Amino acid sequence: MKPAPPFSWLLQMAWRDSRRNRSRLLLFVSSIILGIAALVAIYSLRENMQAEVDRQAASLLGADLELRSNKAPETRILRLADSLGGQRSEERDFTSMVYFPKNGGSRLVQVRALEGNFPYYGELETEPAAASRSFRNGRNALVDQTLLLQFDAKPGDSVKVGNLTFRVAGSLLSAPGQTGIAASVAPIVYLPMQYLEATGLMQKGSRINYKYFFKLDKPLNTERFEKGIEPMLEKEGWSYDTVESQKEDTNRSLRDLTQFLALVSFIALLLGCIGVASAIQIYVREKIGAVAILRCLGAAGKEAFLIYLIQIIVIGFLGAIVGAVLGTVIQQFLPALLQDFLPVDLEPSISWKAILQGILVGTIISALFALLPLVSIRNVSPLNTLRASLQQDAGKRDPVRWLVYGLILLFVLGFSRLQLGSWNNALAFTLGIAVAFLALAGIAALLVRTIRRFFPQSLPFTGRQGLANLFRPNNQTTILIVVIGLGTAFICTLFSIQTILLNRVSRSAGEQQPNTVLFDIQPGQKEQLVALTQQQGLPVQGTVPIVTMRLERINNITGESLLKDSTLPQQSWIFSREYRVTFRDTLSDSEKISKGKWQGKAAAGAGAIPVSLEARFAERNKIELGDTLYFNVQGAPITTTVGSLRTVDWNRIQTNFLVLFPTGVLEAAPQFHVLLTRIPGKEVSARYQQAVVRQFPNVSIIDLGLVLSVLDKLLEKVGFVIRFMAGFSIVTGLVVLIASVLISRYQRMQESVLLRTLGASRKQIFYIIALEYFFLGALAALAGIALSLVASWLLAHYFFDTEFTPQLLPLLTVALAICGLTVLIGLFNSRTVVNRPPLEVLREEV
Template sequence: MSGRLLRLSWRGLKRDLRSGDVRALFVALALAVAASTMIGFFLDRLDRGLTRQAGQLLGGDVVLEQSRPFEAELRETLEAAGLTLSDQVDMVSMVSRGDAFQSVSLKAVDDVYPHYGASRVSRGGKVEEVAAGPPRGEVWIAPRLAMLMDLQSGDSLRVGSATFRVGAVIEREADPSAGFGSFNPRLMMHVDDLPATGLVQEGSRIEYELLAAGPAQAVEEVAPLLERLRGEGVEVRDVRQDRPRLGSALARADRYLSLAGLAAVLLAGVAVAMATRRYVERHLDTAALLRCFGASQRELVWIFVLQLLWLALAASLLGAVLGLAGQAALLALLGAVMPIELPPPGILPLGMGIFTALAVLMGFAGPTLLRLRRVSALKVLRRELDPLPASAWWVVTVAAGVFGGLLWLYSSDGVLALGLLVGGLAALLALWGLGGVLLALLARLCAHLPRQAAPHDGLWRALRLGGQQLARRRTASLGQLLAFATALFAMGMIALVRGDLLDTWRAQLPEDTPNHFAINIQPAERDAFEAALAGTADARSALYPMVRGRITAIDGQPPLEAVPEQARGDNVLRRELNLTWRADLPTGNRLVAGDWFAPSASTAEGWLGAVAADPVAPISLESGLAERLGLTLGDTMTFSIGSETLQGRVASLRDLDWDSFRPNFYVIFPPGVLEDFGHSYITAFHLDGGERELLRNLVRDFPAVTLLDVESILSRVREVLDQVTRAVELVLVFVLLAGVSVLYAALVASMPVRAHEAGLLRVFGAGNRLLSRIQGAEFALLGLASGLLAALLVELAAAGIYVAWLDLAPRWHPALWGWLPLGGVLLVGGIGQWLSRGLRRQAPAASLGLLGET
């Protein structure tokens, strides 16, 4: 490649920067780079930050738990991978003060605790944040234990064989989920004090936890080891798998951001394709002249390719700056609620952004650009010797292949990329047919508008003429219609998904979400406890009975032999489950297979009457558990309850709302089966912060009932969701800008034809006002038709994406059919009128000459 070609390409680009199509190309490429780099930086930094913050609920990035101490070899392996380790020991024990005794949930922590966050403790009435655990010789206690035993800071408390000083009252633990499953008030102490208590004995029921924290690469490095540990019976937890309230939100946010980035890239690609077509048509004569001066086909291609590469380089630099500024602005907005320091941005998202711009340029502009290669030198004398444009199918095929590759690159899911690509091509075919029908209907409707003189005759005439022009340029109008519909579809899709995600998150955690659980309510206390809550708690769930049972057989086989190999380390096979009974389907549950218990089996009398015929009780099973264990309708499960066994046959499968902070159960029996077994009740309710007196009364009147305060967990979840919501808001702006760039590029490409038509109308006596009305009517009709097509496409695509990708229930959006067509009228009409204002001021001769503009 010679310096002469570089100079020619650079000079040509400087001259072309005054043209609207080149500006449209530049804007589209810059937006593609800005969207991809900003989202790349955002996902790279914020996702790690949010995941780490969410990890505070677990106490680390990975938590290992088993009933014996962890081996030194395992510790060395984890530390070698770059993880920092913290030891914890959990157990239930009795504490005493004088003649008073109380069962507590004891947590012993080391000097590394906590990995993230800080505990909020009260010392002598003063509340402070402490990023450490209790020192040796001191214990921290939960407020409920302080109320039960009338303790305060400085008092002495006996734990096992040792006496400790009460150093603080725990207002909030750094890792609040650690106490969520405990039925007793928390007591925290230093792990080095544990031997002095004498509580660790042979056969003691103790849980040893190893909390690991470190970079994502370190966690990925030990992933095979973690899978092996799961298979060996070690419980392995991480935030995405074991914190569904946060894991689902983060997963949906990641998918939404990826979807938004792909939408922005697709829109930029469409804008590039539209602008390139105009760019090529404008340079056909230039290419013919260069051929006359001796340029070969190869040199001709290189000149224009280099021009676009110069343009792509400048757009990439601007887009990269915009992407960096966008993610910095976003993180600045989130700084007030971001409690952790995010890692600095890496270089990979920047490289991905530049690669995206080049891929979009090659895939969406390449086939059209090759038209310049076939220009004949005779075109200088004979203007009709334009080379034939590339086949529309060839252009679509190349663009689809490039965009499919970007889909796979950004989603890391080949099946998803292929599905979206095939679905998109099918939608394009459907849009082509529907668009032709819709344009024909609009043209016929406009032709039948009133013709008699009337106050609004100018409007009717403008609509009739606008409809006639669309019908006259049917192929060109249909191409513009598809471009506008694609732009409106992408903008509408991202805006719609954003709204539904935010609605889902808001509905997930409303203001009256239960923030307290009451457990271990005895049957004799049920009515009195329910009466104590009546009229005081803002919202509460029903009281559910609980019976503890362990799975001992599945279809007559031991569980570990009956389930798939990957499920043999599942925690439900190693612990007791909470079983309940219910006559009707609980709130937040949805049947996905089978039938709920028949009315005759929903009463104790009905079930007892059926025992003689079939002693196996019907049960309802949570669908996720059924999937993990490979269970289907009709399979049997045997439960060990105390010294007795009970069989159940899977009669239905349910989806649960795990995000509701309400009691949920894997297994539900019909009434009349479990009542004779020992059971207690559980409920959840919401209390405002000022209702501490009710808690004191409940602790005093029902000392055996365990009250769990989950407000700290709830507040952490809300913090993360608020951050994700702000991220979604900013990403939408980039998609909207990319959509506007498509409208701009499509309208710029059609300007010569519209100028020619305007010149003809001016020759036949049309004034500026009538021209403005006709053009406005044409743009408005195009916008209306595009909005209607886009609304249909959004509804169909949203249903598929919700089910297959975002794990949301599909829904109908009636308002979409109003605001999207209206938005199309305003956007297309407004941008079209703005771009056409110069044409209306030109003389007819100048406007007629633009049809062959070079």
């Protein structure tokens, strides 16, 4: 036997063979560049963020230790706070209306009453800067800058909180660890604690969060704290955060954000890889002659295969490097894009780890995808040297090809496992991607087959030629439909989700449904507020009494036994949360009994009170009919039994409850009220809110308009980030299109030149090409939209539990844009075919 040629020869042959193809080979990998760029940008962001969070850890919390609860501190907690030493600040947070007397504007905000020097690390960033400290010295407030902007107020103006009017000392730009998005959902107003009492907002039933911040003299012994103090805190219903735990929390949420974005980037990379595979397939087809000669001269199949594999790995590597450089550049702009979601300021810097990861992932995945067409090189027969027509494609049944498919799936699974941290999620992601790809490929095949089957013979010559080009030999129709279609599907599904969410909220208040909720109404205020509402000509669509209570025991399970026994099925918060409960003798129209029997009236002295639980709440916590629940109603124990389970339609602006009591039990308990009304327009709403806030400063108002505008703003911001990342998929699709047009240009030129020789005009050739790309774009958009409709319907039906009505106009706009872009790119890259004399073209290209 002949000795095998050394590996260096394979390298040399790969180098020699690439000589006349290098620009084309680079064109092949151009499709993965954007995917890798997106991935490297996100990885770099993650690296930089983690470094920044580590650096700014203390200022994320603003203190060494934070204790918090929604229960007022009792003796043990106060004693603990005293014993910790160092410096201490106290904060009380709650939602309330604020009122700007200057222009009568009012809005629901998050009020933070502060005492002490918090934050000890970092700053409350304010404008003017001195206001962050000076507001504590008098009746001053710091007001979120967006709120000031909204009501055209500025430092020096007044703001009324409860019964007291404060001077706006400064505009609050950011608080420790606060993201911009959180502030836009619930704008913050800081007050000095000493005025809290006088605001009159600390009433029974008000939902208040109590917080203590500590700056300790010596570092916290975390282990001792966890062992010695944590159980006591849990028992008292308090939780805590240290610099370390805050850092972990922040890192965790950043990980969630970057994981999601990394997966979106990875999809762009996968699309690019499909483009690479498709380009390499054409390349391999052209190389059959050269491979056959090598085989004839005595090269083994493996040697010929390795020559081309080396080429592909090298260009994949080069493409990955270009992508990594581009990603590092893009990363410079990400902090600006994501600023609303980031809790720390970020100065982007080059992350070598991210670059290396990106290059590694890019090289491996592009090589894996390129292997699909490459494996057929092993089977090229030397007989091709004698008969050019003999290009058998034995590869389709090649078991190695299945092995490569398996490797690709494993790689995608492994990669998503690394991103998502769980095999189940990774499997779901991998399956989802595979199903989306297969579905698009299926739709593409079906569309092409349908066109062939029902070919419109009556079309003019140019139309027929353009359409027939979609299924001529060596076409890339399916690949392009998949690649462009997936990008389209992505954008359309995002759009649909946004619409579903907004519709769900806006539809929640149908024609006659309430659209405004007033809460925290004290018993003495109820009648007056009803009168005020009616005076304004608004309907009172119900007043609901609410009693707060805590759950102490389910049968024999208590909070303590739940802590000790991790096998118990109940969720940990079930005993620590505050329950807001109502009582009535009938069900509302959003409720339906699913199990047991509803009893609207409790007979006095007839034993345990039959209550009704929300079915999903009961199911999640494994509570069955007949179980005994022991509640503590502000000091008074009440024993209840689960008499029925209800399904509740939560999609309405109205008061819904996990626990519903019958009448005859809670009437005498301390309670507050909620009032529901429907306000016809913005102006009426503003007038009504002003009147309510002025007369009842403790009453808070949520109106659907506010919810919608907050949601809209939130979705817009989130949507922009996702669209930006999904944009990589779309652009990748277009790059694949460009590459495919350029790669198949020679074949097109031959055909066009032949047509022109036979007498076709330039105009006709132009029309044929334009129509071909129009059909291609239309099919891709159609396939993408079809996929997105199915995905949106599934999401609406199973995830958001709502109806889905497709918005045709935006979808049509997307379809037209995709078609237009495809035609433009196709024509631009085929311009030499149209514009130059046939002979000149042939001489150059042959």
